[in-house]
Amino acid sequence: MSNVSKKKLSLPTVQQPAARWAFVLAVCASLGVVVSYYWRVFYGLDARGVSAAGVTGLCVGLAVLAGAAALALRRVRDFAKKGAACILLCGVLFAFANPPMQTPDETDHYLRTYAISMGRFDFDAQRGYPEDVDELVAAFPGAWVNAHTSAGLGTDPDTHAEQPFNSAGYALKQYGKDGRVESIRDSFEQYLTYFYRDSVPQHVTEPVSFLILPFLPGALGMALARLFGLGALGCLYGGRLVNLLAYTALCYAALRSAHKCRPAFLCIMLMPMSLYMGASLSYDTTLLGCYYLMLALLTRDEWNDKTALFYTLACVFANGTKPYINLLWVVLPLILRKSEWKVRFSRAVYAVLTAAGALALTLGVEQYGTLLRHNYGAIARQGGTTVNGGAQLLFVLKNPLRYIAVLLGTLYENDGFLGQLGLFGWKDMPIAFISITAPPVLLAAAMLCTAQTDTLGRRRMGWLGVFGLVYAVGAMTAMYITYTPVGMVRIVGLQTRYFLPVWLLLVLAAAAVLRRVLAPRLTAAKGEALAVTLCGWYAFAGAVLLFQHYFVGPVYTIYK
Template identity: 25%
Template sequence: MKKRSVSLGLITGILCLAAAAAWHSLDVRAGIHETGASWQMGQYVFLTMLVVALTTVCGYFLIEKNIFSSENACPRTVTLCSLPKLAVLMAGGLGILYLFVLPPLAAPDEISHYVSAYRLSSQMTGQPQRDRYGRVLLRAQDTWVEDLDGDFVYEPDEDGNLQVTAESREQAVKLGETLDESTYELFHTLGVNGQYAPERTAEIQSMGAYVSSTYPPVTTTPLAYVPQAIGISLARILGLNTVCLLYFGRLCNLIFFVIMLYLSMKRIPFGKEVLLGVAVLPMTLHLAASFSYDVMILSCMFLLTAVCLDLAYEKETVRVRDVVLLAVLAAVAGPCKMVYAPILGLCLLIPMRKFGKVQNWFISAFAVGIAWGMAMYLVNSQVITTYATATEADSYVEWAEEAGFSISLLIHNPVLLVRMFYQTLLWNAKDMHITMIGGWLGNLDQVLDVPYLAVWAFTLCLIGLALKIPGEQIRMTGRHRVWIGFLCAACAGLTMLSMLIAWTPVSSRVILGVQGRYFLPFLPVLLLALKNHTVVLTKDKNRSILYLMCCLNGYALVRLFSIVCIRL
């Protein structure tokens, strides 16, 4: 009877996915009726087949093979050997599908990350990377991604590089600014060999070899863009077109994320299913399959969390290479976003006795701290100084064209700070929840949505994965759970504070720009800290929960494709 019920669950998921795909095919047909792009139905059917196939394979290993059930004769050995491999299949497979359903430069701030990776690629390949004004230089054939309608007017500078005039820059439309049917049509038309507006490209090339980008690169460590830059460099060396260049950069970023996820899953001593659950959220997968440097942050924070928990609860001694790894992770991820510095406090979970001597503990703590501090100083010293010394007169929010909050103002008016935090949590909690799970994808486009019911389904899945199951031993003490809660609250608080100072005008009653995706790096360890003896599952349902998350992602993918097809 048990085998039949398990098989029924697998079949039910597949049938529900097929029904959802059939329903949304009506939207695809409606879009084709308006545009005549009949090829979209073929791609939709192919997408549906891939979604169903991936879900079936994952469901087979999760449910039929029962690879990490606590009822196995040797559950720990099976978990260590099998679940990380399944993570590669789930995260990698779903990530590739998100990569194509949501095309390049559609993710949050992705064009700035693309430009930053492009600059590093130029450095890798020995090409000019910046003009005399600090702007990133692009090949003439790649400039169209910033100017789809050909509105740019170019003027050569003293070095022969082309600069875009300020007047023509304002009305230009960039790729991915609004993801609609025309974007799909564009990529389908160009394919792997086509060149966008070849006449315009030839005209630009006749004026100069390189064009200065209108988007500034992100001020952060160049290490955050190594995977993307490798993909771009490979496409440039092979002489491929811009479409391939964009997809190669994204694909390499996704591969890096999957590799780091696999290493994290191998290292973390418990809570593997929680880590995998966070990794396959729609927002996580969308970011992983983009140019975003959030991939580097997520990857490093996941691995840092896994190493700290492994050393705290599993390993008997701390080796030198463990300390070196923690220092490297802190140095790489730290400069990307300073607000995650409190996560380094996870290192304090490691008992001092595991270092052998007290002096070894102090040396290790100093090594990790100095690695983070030096990286912060080298990359962000100017930014830190600017915010720290800014007065009320200096604070100005450019996008709102009005004064902003300063540190000195908040120090002298702590009630104002508390009020802004309180009102933000009270009024914007739902938006932060949606943007953490992935209810609004693309550039937080509310049209490209995953229904709020599905968002709650993902949320309940994460909570279910975090609960204690029969026979499971809770490794964290109450004191450790409180400490982890404090660290996560500190990260969230610093995130909100940074957006209050950098992005919020004084006229606003809430902190603007706070997105739930900023909480993803510390979400796994926060969920693990919630595990307790009071609220427990009576049965081990982790494998079924992960299968449900896979099905929910499949539904999101077919729904998103159909939405883009009818968005004319």
């Protein structure tokens, strides 16, 4: 064969990667232009004075970066590393797509984390913060969507008839056709221009929050942000990003530890709801990571001392963060067979030691918060005087059938919480697309776990199913006893994020059923590869939609 022929044959192998990159990035840039045009036309950005070039540049840049990240991840062969990279990259988008103070209880979590970052390891109700913290809290009220809600009567411009209006559930409020728009942008402008204003906001003090341990990653992020000269807003994002690193590290450990059904774990980790919490200042960031790690360890065929140690650390930490309900996790290692248990202690002794450690940390945290608090006085019961834990527990025991009706009614009213995986903010920012598509995505993840080598076995899967049911009922009962007025016919305070580990178990159960029904030929490696693509792009879409709902539209027009 001549040298010319050899050169011609080698050209495709040299040019193919470059051609792939050029083609994919060109397609991504085109999609960015399409999205930009859609935002400008459908949501009227041009009418609001937003630069067309700026919007187009943002969309094209984000789309190209997403395409480049997807191509780069193709070169990563390790599933856990590839999954962790997806979690980190998509989580960064969630950290910035979610406006300040919009995650549940984030104002309190921000103030407590900021105090810890300043070296305050005690609690003082009279101790304040720097001025820019006061301004940030004033500019971004929690539950912004409902805090800036208009309701009343308007006039239809066509029929001139009066009609009621309500802007609840919308992040942007427009008054009159082409009129003034109130948005998250106004909050940013209020904070960024406070130095030039004479008005003084209300002085904030330390919140009623007495935890230290779960807020340490965020506090580290805030301390680093201040080290680089950033203010209160920069500290918020610094805390979120380091919290995200902690969540990513725990998820990476879970993906490395899981021996079965890894697509299901990656799917639940990349669910928009999981990333929304993982990229926030909430203590749920590390709590969810611990849940996923414990369940991943339970997919292993054998437990040794190292496995048992990791499970104990995660379980004890979870109990120190959210006490008592997480004691249920102590008993899960008992589902392992004796032949699978290679730990120096027996399963019973191990469970007792783990429970002792969990209770010790729980009681220690409670005592620490009691002894080191100052100037708080009597702390009112959350939910008011109508909430009484002892009386509510007695009511449940006396009326078990009524309480079953309360459980079922609450599940029915909340779409079983499986239909609320697109409900963000303080339960006031619904993204219907995510709520509709999340269950099918979870089902798809279950189908990707149907390889014959991914089976957990009937015994283990059965006990995990029982645990999931008990945990869900326990979480609902805990909220009924501690937050709900005595005898109320529905449970107050429940949110979808409480059930994320339950949905993971549901996916594992669905995979066991589908494996028998479909008898698929899917290999575990192929299922994992498809899971990265499906769940990674779904998480990316979730971040874009969250940004769209908070910063772009829809605009609710109030006719005057």
